[in-house]
C-alpha cells in the first residue's frame with residue numbers, strides 16, 4: 001500500500017485529499033504536514049509519495065526537499081510553469097529513482113477544456129482566457145490558466161498564427177489583464193466561485209466559448225487519487241493529468 005504524506009494538510013485541498021485518501025483501500029495517509037510541522041515526519045513515517053498543496057511561495061522548496069529524500073511527488077500547487085519544471089528536471093539528474101508529477105488541475109472538465117482549446121486555437125484570430133476563483137486564492141493567474149495559455153500559445157506558434165489583433169494603446173487601469181506568451185489572461189476573484197475558466201476564441205463574424213466549472217473540491221478527488229496511483233510508474237517529470245486520462 002502506498003504511504004502518502006500530504007503537505008498543506010490543513011488547507012482546503014489538503015483536508016479534502018486526506019479524506020479521499022483515507023477512503024481509498026490502496027492508499028494510506030502516513031503524514032499530515034502543515035505550517036510549523038516538521039518535514040522530517042515524512043521520513044519518520046515512511047511516506048513514499050508526497051502530495052504537495054502548500055502555497056506557491058514554499059511549494060518549490062518542498063518539492064526539492066522531497067526529491068532529495070528520494071520521495072515521489074505529486075505537485076498540486078499552482079504556478080509551476082515551464083521554468084519550474086526545468087528546475088525539477090535538473091534536480092532529478094542526481095535522483096533518477098524519483099518521479100515528479102505536476103498536475104495543474106485535477107478536474108477532468110478542466111483538462112478536457114484545455115485540450116479542446118489547444119485544438120481550436122489555431123483556427124481563430126483571437127484567443128483570450130478568463131479564470132474565476134474564490135477570493136481566498138493567493139495567486140493569479142491560476143495554474144490552470146497559466147498552463148492553458150502555455151499550450152495554446154505553443155499550438156498557435158506551431159501553426160504560424162499571427163498575434164491576436166488588439167488596437168489598445170491606452171489602458172491606465174490594467175483593464176486588458178495580463179499576457180502569457182501573447183495570450184490575454186484575466187483573473188476574477190468573486191465569492192461563490194470555486195474554480196471556473198473560459199477560453200474565448202473569435203474570428204470576424206463568429207465567436208466560440210469553451211467553459212468549465214468546478215463547483216466543489218470533490219470534483220478534483222478522482223484526479224488526485226489517480227495521480228497518486230500513477231506517479232510511481234511515471235519516470236522523471238511529467239506534467240498534466242492528460243497522461244493519466246490517456247489524452248496525450
Ligand SMILES: NC(=O)C1=CN([C@@H]2O[C@H](COP(=O)(O)OP(=O)(O)OC[C@H]3O[C@@H](n4cnc5c(N)ncnc54)[C@H](OP(=O)(O)O)[C@@H]3O)[C@@H](O)[C@H]2O)C=CC1
Pocket residue numbers: 007008009010011012013014033034035036037053054055056058075076077078079103104105106107139143220
Ligand atoms: N491542481 C489542482 O487541481 C488544484 C490546485 N490548487 C492549488 O493548491 C494550492 C493550495 O490551495 P488551497 O488548499 O486552496 O490553499 P490553502 O491556503 O487552503 O492551503 C494551504 C495550506 O498550506 C499551509 N502552509 C502554509 N505554509 C506552509 C509551510 N511552510 N509548510 C506547510 N504548510 C504550509 C497553510 O497553512 P496556513 O493557512 O496556516 O498558512 C494551509 O493550511 C494552491 O496553489 C492552489 O492553487 C488548489 C485546488 C486544486
Ligand SMILES: O=C(O)C1=N[C@H](C(=O)O)C[C@H](O)C1
Pocket residue numbers: 078079104105106133137141142143144145194195196
Ligand atoms: O486555488 C484553487 O482553488 C485552485 N487552483 C488551481 C489553479 O490555480 O488552477 C486549480 C483549481 O483551479 C483550483
